Amino acid sequence: MVAQNIFFGILAAIVAISALRMVTTRNIVHAALYLVAVLAGLGALYVLLTAEFVATTQVLVYIGAVMVLFLFGIMLTKAPLGNVMEMTGRQWPLAAVVAALLGGVTIYSLVDRFGSERLNTDGPIYRTADVSDEVFSTYIVPFEAVSVLLLAALIGAIVLARKD
Amino acid sequence: MLLNQFLILGAVLFATGVYGVLARRNGVMVLMSIELMLNAVNINLVAFGMQHGVVSGQVFALFVIAVAAAEVGVGLAIVLLLYRNRTSIDVEDFDLMRG
Numbered sequence: 001m002v003a004q005n006i007f008f009g010i011l012a013a014i015v016a017i018s019a020l021r022m023v024t025t026r027n028i029v030h031a032a033l034y035l036v037a038v039l040a041g042l043g044a045l046y047v048l049l050t051a052e053f054v055a056t057t058q059v060l061v062y063i064g065a066v067m068v069l070f071l072f073g074i075m076l077t078k079a080p081l082g083n084v085m086e087m088t089g090r091q092w093p094l095a096a097v098v099a100a101l102l103g104g105v106t107i108y109s110l111v112d113r114f115g116s117e118r119l120n121t122d123g124p125i126y127r128t129a130d131v132s133d134e135v136f137s138t139y140i141v142p143f144e145a146v147s148v149l150l151l152a153a154l155i156g157a158i159v160l161a162r163k164d
Numbered sequence: 165m166l167l168n169q170f171l172i173l174g175a176v177l178f179a180t181g182v183y184g185v186l187a188r189r190n191g192v193m194v195l196m197s198i199e200l201m202l203n204a205v206n207i208n209l210v211a212f213g214m215q216h217g218v219v220s221g222q223v224f225a226l227f228v229i230a231v232a233a234a235e236v237g238v239g240l241a242i243v244l245l246l247y248r249n250r251t252s253i254d255v256e257d258f259d260l261m262r263g
Contacts, residue, residue, distance in 0.1 A: 012173050022180075028190060045207060051213070051222045053222065057226060061230075102179050110175060139227075154234075
């Protein structure tokens with residue numbers, strides 16, 4: 001248990017600091033790299049929560065595919081690669097207040113409700129086979145809906161981004 | 165480990181994502197901040213799934229990942245289209261609705 005807590009502390013620090021740097025850095029490519037650190041840290045946290053398939057998918061889909069999409073987006077929109085463009089708008093103090101209020105209220109209610117409730121580590125451990133059994137039995141209709149959604153998004157993105 | 169460790173990390177990530185969406189001016193950065201918020205939801209789903217000993221949490225997290233991938237694809241296509249039409253992805257330039 002102690003080892004798990006130590007690893008959680010390290011990973012949570014990486015995730016939280018990288019997320020903060022991501023929304024404050026002035027260089028957009030650095031922001032993309034900080035996002036990779038956040039996503040990788042979360043993938044490791046999924047392993048800590050014994051969700052091995054979610055962790056694998058996180059690495060494959062987010063760090064593999066989505067980050068490449070973001071880098072293409074940065075490249076194609078010719079974003080200034082240095083500190084040229086002011087990345088944060090004038091309204092940032094208001095945004096910080098809103099975010100602090102939202103986070104404060106959420107954390108207060110979480111502490112109030114869950115307090116020091118221990119994570120149930122004695123429950124069953126679901127491996128990839130169990131996850132796929134559940135997806136292809138109970139959640140077969142949402143799974144097919146997601147397939148159609150992905151196809152629609154693919155065609156929509158092509159239609160939108162086409163040159164003519 | 166406490167359940168709250170994961171939930172509070174999710175709350176911090178979500179608030180950071182909200183700040184990014186509200187404060188950033190670059191359209192691609194806004195989309196990246198939205199990814200941060202979606203990931204905050206995922207960690208809550210997986211943590212609650214483990215807490216209650218059910219597999220549904222992981223399944224929902226997978227669905228959220230799939231929907232997020234679709235969202236990024238369409239969102240970046242829209243940002244590219246905005247760039248092509250207005251040669252800018254500064255969200256403060258898009259104020260056609262202002263009276």
